[in-house]
Amino acid sequence: MAVLNVNGKALNHNADPRTPLLWVLREQLKLTGTKYGCGIAQCGACTVLIDGVATRSCQVPANSVGNRKVTTIEGLAANGQLNKIQAAWVAVDVPQCGYCQSGMVMAATALLAAKPKPTDADIDAAMTNICRCGTYQQVREAIHAAAKA
Secondary structure, three states: OEEEEEOOEEEEEOOOOOOEHHHHHHHHOOOOOOOOOOOOOOOOOOEEEEOOEEEEHHHOEHHHOOOOEEEOHHHOOEOOEOOHHHHHHHHHOOOOOOOOHHHHHHHHHHHHHHOOOOOHHHHHHHOOOOOOOOOHHHHHHHHHHHHHO
16 A cells, blocks of 8 residues: 555555556545646646646656655645635636646646746746636736735
């Protein structure tokens, strides 16, 4: 039995050590907010934070995580309250279909932790996630709103 530190809890799983973290989160730990998109770390739907760094979980073998801290979209809200990024996403009405949004929120979380007052150029460089609905302008607006909150 292997253990992962996910959202502040030690969680056991019995997946093959080479299994991508995405599938351990979704299938073993039932944390389905992290989405499968492309499977080749291009789209960003599977983005989680590992020790605060936005990471595409579809290409990270579970055995490589060790005791580092994994944060998923389920771990952002505290006591049922949305964090400032999630609240900005709702206020700006970012999602259309919503499929990519958990990965976008996780990437934005890492960005604001590193750069609390990002420029448009900072946002463009950090937000490499793909949104088929094209909500990029709303994403930028929400990140600026969260930075002001």
